[in-house]
Amino acid sequence: MNRSALEHIIRAAGEIAQVKKVIILGSQSILAQFPDLSKLVSKFDQTEVAAKAQNREILSRSKEGLFKMNMQRRSDERSIALHQEVAEKLRRNPVLWDIPRKNLERWKQLQDGLSRALEEWERILQQKNQEQILALLESDSEEAIRLRSSSPFTGILHEDERKKIFESFSMKQDHKV
Numbered sequence: 001m002n003r004s005a006l007e008h009i010i011r012a013a014g015e016i017a018q019v020k021k022v023i024i025l026g027s028q029s030i031l032a033q034f035p036d037l038s039k040l041v042s043k044f045d046q047t048e049v050a051a052k053a054q055n056r057e058i059l060s061r062s063k064e065g066l067f068k069m070n071m072q073r074r075s076d077e078r079s080i081a082l083h084q085e086v087a088e089k090l091r092r093n094p095v096l097w098d099i100p101r102k103n104l105e106r107w108k109q110l111q112d113g114l115s116r117a118l119e120e121w122e123r124i125l126q127q128k129n130q131e132q133i134l135a136l137l138e139s140d141s142e143e144a145i146r147l148r149s150s151s152p153f154t155g156i157l158h159e160d161e162r163k164k165i166f167e168s169f170s171m172k173q174d175h176k177v
Contacts, residue, residue: 016073076140076145079151083137083151086153099156103153117147117149121150124147
């Protein structure tokens with residue numbers, strides 16, 4: 001790994017965490033990753049040499065963690081895109097509002113009840129107006145992300161509509177880390 005790659009990982013971590021400043025502690029351990037930069041460090045003792053090997057392992061695990069976070073972010077963004085399309089279809093064709101209600105009813109019968117998340121959707125569909133629900137479908141709030149993971153809006157999009165959105169979020173599109 002070179003300095004440019006490390007800087008890229010640090011920038012990606014900042015973007016994922018949605019922070020503008022990243023404070024890195026232990027600059028000696030980061031410098032130890034780069035043999036050509038070791039000249040800047042006057043003297044390595046045995047502890048620093050041992051830390052070098054450990055830091056390589058930590059950095060490797062960090063890259064893996066960033067990849068997993070990136071995958072989760074992609075999944076959340078794809079879910080928003082799918083639900084934005086669902087919201088557009090609901091606006092254009094109000095008859096489609098029956099689909100999530102029928103899904104919940106069918107799932108309730110099949111499973112002798114609903115999970116907590118689906119019970120929450122049932123309450124939302126009963127208590128909120130359509131505009132509030134559409135706003136929730138399109139929101140990037142933590143609550144909306146959580147609710148979309150158990151969405152009763154399945155069946156509103158046709159397979160070709162879903163496929164188009166999934167393809168736009170393919171692995172080829174997102175090798176930013």
